[in-house]
Amino acid sequence: MRTMNQQRNGYHRLDNARNPDDPSGERIQLWMSIEMVHNSQRYSNFRFENIKTAAACIVDPLRINAHIRDGDESQGWCYVSAPDQIRSGQGDGLMQNGDRLFTVFVDSEFRVFDWGRENRDIVDRDSPDGASEQALAEGRGRFGELVWIKTT
Amino acid sequence: MDQNDLGRLMDSMRSEPAKKPGGFFSESGDCVFFYNEDVPYVRDRIDGLVTVYRAIDDSRIIGVQVKNVSRLPFHDALQVEVSSVNQRDMVRLLLLTFAKTEPTEDSTTKYTDAIRKMNEPALAG
Numbered sequence: 077m078r079t080m081n082q083q084r085n086g087y088h089r090l091d092n093a094r095n096p097d098d099p100s101g102e103r104i105q106l107w108m109s110i111e112m113v114h115n116s117q118r119y120s121n122f123r124f125e126n127i128k129t130a131a132a133c134i135v136d137p138l139r140i141n142a143h144i145r146d147g148d149e150s151q152g153w154c155y156v157s158a159p160d161q162i163r164s165g166q167g168d169g170l171m172q173n174g175d176r177l178f179t180v181f182v183d184s185e186f187r188v189f190d191w192g193r194e195n196r197d198i199v200d201r202d203s204p205d206g207a208s209e210q211a212l213a214e215g216r217g218r219f220g221e222l223v224w225i226k227t228t
Numbered sequence: 229m230d231q232n233d234l235g236r237l238m239d240s241m242r243s244e245p246a247k248k249p250g251g252f253f254s255e256s257g258d259c260v261f262f263y264n265e266d267v268p269y270v271r272d273r274i275d276g277l278v279t280v281y282r283a284i285d286d287s288r289i290i291g292v293q294v295k296n297v298s299r300l301p302f303h304d305a306l307q308v309e310v311s312s313v314n315q316r317d318m319v320r321l322l323l324l325t326f327a328k329t330e331p332t333e334d335s336t337t338k339y340t341d342a343i344r345k346m347n348e349p350a351l352a353g
Contacts, residue, residue: 088234109256112256113238113241114241115252118244118245118246118247118248118252119250119252119261119262119266120263120266122268124238124241127234128234128235128238145295145296165266165267171268176270179271181257183257185256187256189256189257189259190257190261190293192271192281193268193270194273195272205273218276
């Protein structure tokens with residue numbers, strides 16, 4: 077059970093995330109390694125600054141997909157949002173997100189390990205490309221299961 | 229922790245030296261991220277193993293992500309569990325990953341483009 081105010085050494089805690097195991101239930105904490113934050117700063121300002129976009133995405137996602145890797149028995153989730161603006165990578169600068177989605181990838185240990193902009197699926201405009209329910213039903217889906225759809 | 233805590237953490241890192249271009253291995257994602265240029269980008273998934281990053285202005289490839297790295301043959305020899313990954317490492321990773329796929333014309337073109345980009349002189353962005 078994940079209780080409030082936990083700490084993990086070497087990780088930054090991201091509060092108030094929607095729980096992928098119980099999306100309508102109590103909010104949970106996700107984690108981002110300090111090393112991941114460091115590496116983002118070292119190699120891509122765009123990636124680094126949009127950590128804040130990722131933190132917002134996990135709080136109010138449009139979609140949550142489970143089973144994010146081919147042939148991977150473990151879980152892992154993809155949170156999806158559609159912010160109007162994202163970080164430009166220049167300090168606090170913002171840019172229009174356009175007709176794109178923002179995705180955040182979380183492993184089975186509830187650690188955020190990737191995030192970024194993606195194109196929308198041509199069928200389900202609130203799912204990233206290749207992740208629509210139709211694609212899932214036809215067995216050609218990018219992810220294994222759609223566990224959350226925001227309805228309001 | 230709230231957004232302010234996250235902001236403070238990020239602020240504490242802003243003055244640290246960058247290592248651009250370059251990349252790194254993520255244990256939790258079992259993947260390698262590599263950035264040739266530091267510009268805004270969109271993720272473009274080739275298949276379940278590789279995603280390329282395309283610049284917003286002209287869709288050129290500016291980076292790449294290779295997944296399931298620990299399952300690659302010769303994984304130990306690649307020594308990717310280090311924080312810093314260079315262009316040569318990325319070419320090797322892409323070639324090994326491509327060898328595991330069932331290539332299509334489209335995926336072959338995209339892999340080729342990604343490998344070619346990794347062989348170009350990198351731009352700091």
